[in-house]
Amino acid sequence: MYRFNFxxxxxxxxxxxxxxxxTVQLSFAAxxxxxxVSVLGAVAKTSGIKPLRWIVDAYVEVIRNTPFxxxxxxxxxxxxxxxxxxxxxxxxxxxxxxNVGAYGTEIIRAGIESIPQGQIxxxxxxxxxxxxxxxxxxxxPALRNIYPSLTSQFIYLMLTSSVVSVISxxxxxxxxxxxxxxxxxxxxxxxxLTALYFLLALGFSTLFATLRRVFFDYPAGR
Amino acid sequence: xxxxxSSADVLFILMAIRWTLILSLIAFAGGAVGGMVxxxxxxxxxxxxxxxxxxxxxxxxxxxxxxQLFLVYFGLAVLGLPIDPLLAAAVALTLHASAFLGEIWRxxxxxxxxxxxxxxxxxxxxxxxxxxxxxxxQAMRTAxxxxxxxxxxxxxxxxxxxxxxxxxxxxxxQIVNNATFQxxxxxxxxxxxxxxxxxxxxxxxxxxxxxxxLAVTR
Numbered sequence: 001m002y003r004f005n006f007x008x009x010x011x012x013x014x015x016x017x018x019x020x021x022x023t024v025q026l027s028f029a030a031x032x033x034x035x036x037v038s039v040l041g042a043v044a045k046t047s048g049i050k051p052l053r054w055i056v057d058a059y060v061e062v063i064r065n066t067p068f069x070x071x072x073x074x075x076x077x078x079x080x081x082x083x084x085x086x087x088x089x090x091x092x093x094x095x096x097x098x099n100v101g102a103y104g105t106e107i108i109r110a111g112i113e114s115i116p117q118g119q120i121x122x123x124x125x126x127x128x129x130x131x132x133x134x135x136x137x138x139x140x141p142a143l144r145n146i147y148p149s150l151t152s153q154f155i156y157l158m159l160t161s162s163v164v165s166v167i168s169x170x171x172x173x174x175x176x177x178x179x180x181x182x183x184x185x186x187x188x189x190x191x192x193l194t195a196l197y198f199l200l201a202l203g204f205s206t207l208f209a210t211l212r213r214v215f216f217d218y219p220a221g222r
Numbered sequence: 223x224x225x226x227x228s229s230a231d232v233l234f235i236l237m238a239i240r241w242t243l244i245l246s247l248i249a250f251a252g253g254a255v256g257g258m259v260x261x262x263x264x265x266x267x268x269x270x271x272x273x274x275x276x277x278x279x280x281x282x283x284x285x286x287x288x289x290q291l292f293l294v295y296f297g298l299a300v301l302g303l304p305i306d307p308l309l310a311a312a313v314a315l316t317l318h319a320s321a322f323l324g325e326i327w328r329x330x331x332x333x334x335x336x337x338x339x340x341x342x343x344x345x346x347x348x349x350x351x352x353x354x355x356x357x358x359x360q361a362m363r364t365a366x367x368x369x370x371x372x373x374x375x376x377x378x379x380x381x382x383x384x385x386x387x388x389x390x391x392x393x394x395x396q397i398v399n400n401a402t403f404q405x406x407x408x409x410x411x412x413x414x415x416x417x418x419x420x421x422x423x424x425x426x427x428x429x430x431x432x433x434x435x436l437a438v439t440r
Contacts, residue, residue, distance in 0.1 A: 002300045065374065065420035066413045067381035069392055074413060077405035155284075162286035166385055173288065187296040194289040201284035 008183035009192045019175025020196055026171055027158040030096035034157075037097060038104025045109050056105060063102035068160055071095050076167045092161075092169035100157050107153065111146035144216040151208040155201050162197065172196060227404040232411060238394030239415055245380045245390060248312045250373060253319025260324025262353070265331045275324065282321030288382050290314045295386045311383035318379065322372050330365035331357060367430035374420045374427070381416070391415060 009016070041060070044052045063071065075098070076091040086094060115138050123137040165173035176193040180186050263275035282290065294317070295310040303309075334357050342352040384393035395412035399405050 002302065061421065061424070062413075062417060065378075065424055066416045067378040067392065069381045069384070070395075070409055070413045070416060073392075073395075073405070074409040077399070078409045079406070081404075081406035159284075159286040162288045163382070173286070187293070187300050190289060190292040190296055194285045194293055197286055197289055198281060198284045205284075 002187075004188060005185050006188050006192075008179065008185045009188050012179050012183075015175050015179060016172065016192065016196060019170070019172035020200060022170055022175075023158065023161055023172040024200065026093065026096070026164070026169075027154065027161055030093055030100055030161070031154050031157060033093075033097045034100035034104050035108075037101030038108045041101060041105030042108035042112055045105065046112055060102045060105055063099055068095070068099055068163055069166065071099060072164060072167055088164075088167045088169040091167060092164035092171075095164070096157060096161055099160070100153065103153055104150075107146050107149045110149075111142040114145045115142055140216075147208075147212055147216060151205070151212075154208075155204055158200060158204070159197060224403050225401060227398070227402040227407050231398045231402060231408075235391065235394045235398060235408075235411060235415065238389060238391045239419070241388070241390040242377065242380050242392075242419070245308075245311055245315065245383060245388070246373070246377045249315035249319045249376055249380070252312070252316030253323050253376070256316060256320025257323025257327055260320055261327035261331055264324065264328040279321045279325050282318055283325065287314070287318055287379050288385065290318055291382055291386050307383065307386050307388035310386055311380070311388045315376065315379060315383070319372075319376055322375070323369065326368045326372060327361065327365050330361040330368075333364050334360045364434065367427050367434055370423055370430065371427040374423045377419055377423075378416065 041056050044056045047053070072091065072095040075095045076086065076088065079086070119137055119141070120133060123133040128137065161171060162173040164171055165177055168174065172193065176189050180189050183189070260275045260279060263271040264279070266272060291311060291314045294314040295305065295307070298305050298310055338356055338360065339352060342356040347356065380390055381392040383390055384396065387393070389397070391412060395408050399408040402408065
């Protein structure tokens with residue numbers, strides 16, 4: 001009969017809490033930079049300049065149809081062959097940005113295309129200034145349309161980020177792996193790690209749902 | 223000894239694709255059964271069933287696949303079973319696929335208009351007949367595109383099995399890389415193989431989705 005031993009986990013909760021904090025930081029940094037990449041990608045895709053569109057299309061397709069694990073291996077182990085060496089933490093951030101940028105490009109493009117031309121013309125007919133039109137007629141409704149996709153993408157990114165521990169970048173999963181190497185209470189450690197990730201995911205989805213109610217909860221005609 | 227990256231290595235990596243495919247097929251088949259049970263439980267009248275299936279889906283969608291793999295891997299030892307990477311990967315990916323397919327199919331079932339169920343009930347069809355002949359055939363039409371889309375996610379997910387020591391496409395690449403130390407070439411090749419597996423499925427999913435949208439708007 002297996003005897004559970006949670007003592008090593010409870011003795012090192014501060015270490016796991018610190019790991020969780022690193023995961024949150026990494027996810028936010030990756031999402032923030034990834035959003036910039038996404039907006040640039042979406043603008044390039046909708047710009048009508050063909051070579052630009054092909055490049056972005058190729059980027060999106062390659063990233064979406066290969067595993068994140070291979071992407072991070074390629075960036076961390078493969079790129080030094082081209083003279084681009086990074087520390088594990090930097091490589092982890094770059095890999096996550098490259099990954100989320102591809103998914104984000106599609107989300108933002110959908111957001112841009114979700115605003116009908118007539119809506120902008122209606123804004124003009126109401127004598128709104130270009131800035132007002134951009135803010136109230138384009139930006140806010142577009143954000144409202146893509147908000148659910150963006151927030152679930154963030155949570156997916158946070159869960160995916162556990163993979164960065166395989167190149168020895170520091171995060172929650174890496175903190176767990178460290179603890180496992182010292183105490184061998186494997187099942188107990190991974191049970192608690194899984195629970196911590198679940199709490200993070202649950203916490204953020206609750207936060208995002210609250211924010212949605214504050215900012216975007218107004219009736220819209222369809 | 224470091225040797226050159228040769229055609230034998232490409233062949234070794236190529237042969238490992240079958241394990242990626244076998245693992246994907248096991249997880250998809252198991253996930254289809256589990257997903258169907260979950261989808262029916264999620265849409266059932268019984269509150270307890272709805273609650274249990276919802277919790278299962280939430281947990282598996284709200285935790286990293288990597289953690290699920292580790293938990294099952296070390297969990298086998300807890301149950302007194304021998305630790306076997308293929309078994310652990312197959313079980314973890316099956317549970318993972320069950321949760322995602324269950325959620326996709328729940329949506330598809332709920333997208334069938336309520337009146338269809340009511341009409342079937344009015345015709346005195348049993349629950350089984352109603353699902354089999356009325357609801358599920360219609361739900362299948364909405365479900366196929368996202369199901370194919372999930373298959374791509376599942377194939378990519380099998381790469382994580384390499385971390386618990388199962389030799390599929392990704393781990394074959396790592397092994398070759400350790401011997402040749404040509405990471406750019408090796409992981410580039412591995413990425414290309416994944417792309418060849420996944421891209422056609424992505425295109426198919428997109429095409430199905432476009433056709434569905436056309437059918438709905440028309």
